[in-house]
Amino acid sequence: MKAKTADRIATAVIVCVAGLIILVLAALLGYLLVRGLGHISWHFLTSAPQAIKAGGGIGPQLFNSLFLLVLTMIITIPLGIGAGIYMSEYAKDNKLTAFIRLVVEVLSSFPSIVIGLFGLLVIVNTFGFGYSLLSGALALTVFNLPMMVRLTEQSLRSVPKEQKEAGLALGLSRWKTITSVMMPVALPSIVTGSILASGRVFGEAAALLFTAGMSSPRLDFSDWNPLSPTSPLNPMRPAETLAVHIWKINSEGLAPDAPEIAAGASAVLVIMVLLFNLGARWFGRVLYRKLTASK
Amino acid sequence: MNLPATKSQNGSPNKPKKWRKHILEEARGKVFVYFCVFLLVVTIFSIVYFIASRGLAPFISQGVSLKDMLFGLKWKPEGEPPLFGALPFLFGSFTTSVLAALIAAPLGFCASVFMTEIMPKFGRTVLQPAIELLAGIPSVVYGFVGLSVVVPFLRDTFPGQGIGILAGAIVLSIMILPTVTTIGTDALRSLPNGLKEGSYALGATRWQTIYRMILPTTLPSLLTGIVLGIARAFGEALAVQMVIGNAPHIPHSLFESATTLTSIITLEMGNTTSGSLHNNALWSLALILLLMTFLFVFIVRMLERRVKR
Amino acid sequence: MSAQSFYTKELSVYYGEKHAVKRVSMDFPERQVVALIGPSGCGKSTFLRSLNRMNDLISGARIEGKVWIGDQNIIDPSTDVVQLRQRIGMVWQRPNPFHKSIYENIAFGPRYHGVRNRKELDEIVETCLRKTALWDEVKDRLNQSGLALSGGQQQRLCIARSLAVQPSILLMDEPASALDPVSTAKIEELISELKQEYTIVIVTHNMQQAARVSDRTAFFFLGDLVEYDDTQKMFTNPSKKSTDDYISGRFG
Secondary structure, eight states, X not given: OHHHHHHHHHHHHHHHHHHHHHHHXXXXXXXXXXXXXXXXXXXXXXXXXXSSSSOOOOHHHHHHXXXXXXXXXXXXXXXXXXXXXXXIIIOOSXXXXXXXXXXXXXXXXXXXXXXXXHIXXXXXXXXXXXXXXXXXXXXXXXXXXXXXXXXXXXXXXXXXXXXXXXXHHTTOOHHXXXXXXXXXXXXXXXXXXXXXXXXXXXXOOTTTTXXXXXXXXXXXXXXXXXXXXXXXXXXXXXXXXXXXXXXXXXXXXXXXTHHHHHHHHHHHHHHHHHHHHHHHHHHHHHHHHHHHOOO | OOOOOOGGGSXXXXXXXXHHHXXXXXXXXXXXXXXXXXXXXXXXXXXXXXXXXHHTHHHHTSOOOHHHHHXXXXXXXXXXXXXXXXXXXXXXHHHHHHHHHXXXXXXXXXXXXXXXXXXXXXXXXXXXXXXXXXHHSOHHHHHHHIIIIIHXXXXXXXXXXXXXXXXXXXXXXXXXXXXXXXXXXXHHHTSOHHHHHXXXXXXXXXXXXXXXXXXXXXXXXXXXXHHHHHHHHHHXXXXXXXXXXXXXXXXXXXXXXXXXXXHHHHHHGGXXXXXXHHHHHHHHHHHHHHHHHHHHHXXXXXXXXXXXX | OOOOOEXXXXXXXXXXXXXXXXXXXXXXXXXXXXXXXXXXXXXHHHHHHHXXXXXGXXXXXXXXXXXXXXXXXXXXXXSXXXXXXXXXXXXXXXXXXXXXXXXXXXXXXXXXXXXXOHHHHHHXXXXXXXXXXXXXXXXXXXXXXXXXXXXXHHHHHHHHHHHTTOOSEEEEESXXXXXXXXXXXXXXXHHHHHTTTSXXXXXXXOHHHHHHHOSEEEXXXXXXXXXEEEHHHHHHSOSSHHHHHHHTTSOO
């Protein structure tokens, strides 16, 4: 009888913990949305922040985050896919491969602040890129690359062997087989994973403090010449992202409505991450259906 | 047969032009992937090299002793003479991350068991997405919620200001919960079915099976998850910095302001001039973070080796 | 390109220490179907896969001996395998169409090998689909994915795909074993037609199939070629006892 009682208690505890976790998530999202949504308006999303007065927005920060994400993915995706192809198709089973695997693992374990510091030392100072979108994008590339490599490797490995053999048997080169036969099969999971990775990049702040910087110049949204210093598209300008902005106003915000702005910005950030999450699932499914024509 | 003639079939099979095309294509592809991998390797070596070259400078050329930094209690970089005791930060980092793991480990274990043994369907459709979502929430948002919910709650419930080690540990525990849970769940799922059924067949209850059979068999994997969680907590910067208070001394209680390695770097790196002793000392702290990463990876590898055996 | 005869000389394949195919010498006359039979693990698939060097993909596999196609020993390291494989079509046990449209499944190979003209490609696609008796079934939906077809249709699509790059030899690794009886009959019929233009080697577990489609049959056992003769003789009056035992179902 005692064993039965223990079993019941344990089961109850486990179920309670599971419930608690869901509750924490619900409370977290609920809190952010309830506190934040009220503050979100078109004006809030588009106007520039105010240093001391109330009523500032997060327009430039939101733009910076999105632009930085695009820049990062443009650099990361080809590099990550290239290295992933190497790991899955070209790497021989030897010491060198084991070493590269270790490199990827260590790189993915580095705290993002360390990567930010590396960016400060090498990209910002040594390369002389200064606090800029480009520096930020390069730092985020270091941060994101290991994930992209693993993702590509796993996706390619799960492609049935016969697909590869069919390509080779037609007299395609190995490279053509990988890019034209295996890639289409692996694409849905690579896309899904990349969108999820984008969510992570979008919310990253620690790697950006000392690379993309903590300030944003006055942006002229009518000037789309990437070389002009006030153009939003200029990759050499400093750019405070949404996540960095949240951190900054929490630690040194002077505006009287700083807590509201933080809440609103956090809600926007979380909504974006939710969108990335749902988008990844949805897009992956659609792509899979389109590529396999299954219903 | 009347297939239209393709170019490839005119002439002998050894036609040189054809040869060049696919060999060139293959070579280009190989150069590209080797370049990508080379870049990865170069990146990691330059990270280590650059941070070490700055971080070792205080010990090599600027007269700070390693012992003073690792065991010194006072951090007064601008004082006369400057003091670089980093023990309070080390203490802060270790206690917050270990405490976070202590909170997250049982929760994560319960969640894993729930998803694999108790209600797999509900677990897969509700709990798992919930945990994935927790993993996706940015750390500054955790920091913000920690600052506006956890800290006031602690301030009202316990003596002190609310900020401090416990606040940091609570925030971190939620952040590392997905890591611990995901790895635990994978380990439980990969258990051979016969093992569990054998135990049930002997008349053991579910809890007895979990406790006597599943827990010991999956322990190395569960520990891997916990170590990875600690590693993540140890390196997390902003969320902790926002709730821990940032007073550079060893606190007397869990509710007193403290500092971690990451938070002191975050706070001071921007305010020091490059090359100064104070600045270089911060790089030494970054070097410690780097070395800790290597240590964590090493421990994880050791544990994984045990899993394989 | 027309059907081509070829022969192997003392062909051995090793997987690490394991001697999987032992000094097999066989000749494959043009426009004939040769069936390779034998119990699982007897080396017949390995043998087949070394004829287009597909075993190169398996780490630890090693080939010795010679395979002469025309005046070229394809085992020679200087052989350009990419080019070699274009001359040798292959069909697998499970249908493996590319994740592309029906049209692209077939046009992809020839286009890679230099056919750019859309009209020429259209012709190739139609010819290949007609040869595999698939044209009437799919001509109105060439832009649909190849994966939308039934299993038997997919397998015929895969055969059509391999014909499109104009091989002279076709290797088939149990091409019908994953299919239903009706589709199997269609594939067998197809093989009998294709042998007018190609030299065909087929691995099969199905003794009746070997008897129905092949001109010559080779019996493999434990990596050895036990007996190789006209199919009719093999099935009525084999000269080795173990062949007789296997064919009459006493083992394997």
